[in-house]
């Protein structure tokens with residue numbers, strides 16, 4: 001599925017729409033250069049599940065947003081390999097909630113086949129091409 005957005009508000013809205021189809025245990029890998037909108041779309045996704053404020057977890061690697069389904073937000077910008085994520089407790093996070101990973105391509109080979117991919121390309125100052133792979137748009141979850 002391919003979407004185009006022309007401002008961050010539209011990207012947040014798309015995130016909220018995607019969130020309707022996510023369930024506990026889902027892993028979402030976000031790919032796109034710095035400033036493409038990974039954190040922005042995550043804001044929309046998280047809004048569906050939690051009242052918590054989304055912030056980039058660049059220094060702590062993972063943020064947790066409490067809600068009906070907890071959301072774990074990873075940012076692997078400073079990570080070199082998968083071992084570092086295992087060290088901070090990766091295995092305790094999976095299955096406990098929804099996992100959102102910025103710079104997920106860095107650990108692509110360690111992620112399950114079921115991983116949902118969101119790939120964002122900057123195609124203009126405010127225009128983004130957003131490709132979503134592997135999202136099953138069946139039944140909506142309830143908030």
Ligand SMILES: Nc1ncnc2c1ncn2[C@@H]1O[C@H](COP(=O)(O)OP(=O)(O)O)[C@@H](O)[C@H]1O
Nearest residue numbers: 005006007008011034035036037038039040126
């Ligand atoms: N269509 C758009 N979608 C998302 N962000 C946009 C868009 N147009 C402009 N922006 C801006 O681009 C930046 C995206 O930042 P951010 O979401 O933090 O990116 P990343 O997490 O990929 O580094 C923000 O400053 C946002 O306002």
Ligand SMILES: [Mg+2]
Nearest residue numbers: 038039056102
């Ligand atoms: Mg970011």
